[in-house]
Amino acid sequence: MATPLSADKLLKALRDEGLHVVEHRSWRTNNRNHKGPWGPTHGVMIHHTVTSGTASSVELCYNGHSALPGPLCHGVIAKDGTVHLVGNGRANHAGLGDDDVLRAVIAEKALPPDNETNTDGNRYFYGFECVNLGDGKDPWPAAQLLAIERAAAAVCRAHGWGERSVIGHLEWQPGKVDPRGFTMSSMRTRIGKRLDGSPDGPSQPPPKPTYEPFPGASFFTAGRKSPIVTAMGKRLVAEGCGRYTVGPGPAWSTADRNSYAAWQRKLGYTGTAADGIPGKSSWDRLKVPNV
Incomplete structure (x- = not known):
């Protein structure tokens, strides 16, 4: 049994383990504490997002969706090993699981088969969502696996737990x-x-990239608001591809899509390859300034 780590202690534990950590928006107050208890904490649960692209995955885990409000975890682990903190407190990640598994985690013993859904896991587990399609084909880069190892170890070290306090979602809830x-x-x-051993010590944050990395095609959907969209629009205007009557602005719009389609055609793309939805190759060539 352990009192949940404060936001400051969680952040310090992760960084002391050698992780590069990004604090996403108002993560310190983003939680579901009004829907149920948070703590005592007993372990760490690892998930995959079933998404691609860091920016869109982080936003999804921060906000959630209509069927499952966010946060959907405490941290999102990107393929490059960066940990994006999105929640602090109760999060919608574990769901109902097996009380026998919880008892094994608390006792740090071998896990029994998970065959019941009778216990609220959101109360007891920290959750890390790892960016991966979960299809068995999407690769797990070495940097991401190392970050999973470090993140789980950081929380365990802070609480005095061993490695048996770390489980996968598939070991908690039948069918996962x-x-x-x-x-x-x-x-x-x-x-x-x-x-x-000893923690690796605080990492030096990597230099901020000159250009905004490709956030993934799924980032560009109706309702998306981001300074990235504004920066993209300004670059499209500079390239003579602007199709705006007003703007550009932070909300992804039909004008953005028409402008990006003009950019794709300028690069020589045709047909469905010039549909106005950014792809990595055309995005990299646009050189959107980092925001």
């Missing part, structure tokens, strides 16, 4: 398959070895 693409037993072995 995440994380798919590596085994939790192998990850627990890595975490255990890390906990036998």
Whole structure:
């Protein structure tokens, strides 16, 4: 049994373990505490997002969706190993699971099969969503696996837990398959070895990129508001591809799509390849300034 870490203590634990951590928007007060208790905490749960693209995945996990309000975890682990903090407190990630599994986690014993959904996991587990399609084909880069190891170890170290306090969603709730693409037993072995040593110490944040990295095609949907959209629009205007009557502005719009389609045609794309939805190659060539 443990009192949940404060926002400051969680952030420090992650950075002390050598992780590059990004604080996303108002993550410190983003929680579901008004819907149920948070704590005592007993473990860490690992998930995959079933999405691609860092920016859109982070926004989804921060906001949630109509069927499942956010936050959907405490941290999102990107493919480059960056941890984006999106929640602090109760989060909609674990759902109902098996009380026998919870007892095994508390006792740090081998896990029994998960065959019941009778216990509120959102109360007891920290959750990390890892950007991956979860189809068994999307790769898990070494940097991302190392970040999962470090993030789980950081929380365990802060609470004095061992590696058996870390489980996958598939070990908690019947029918779940995440994380798919590596085994939790192998990850627990890595975490255990890390906990036998000292933390790596605070990492030096990587230099801020000159240009905004491609946020993924799913980022560009109706209702999206972001300074990235404004910066993109300004670059499209500079390239002579602006199709705006007003703007550009932060809300993704038909004018943005028409402008981007003009940019795609300028690059030589035709047909469905010039539909106005950004792709990585055309995005990289647009050189949108980092915001």
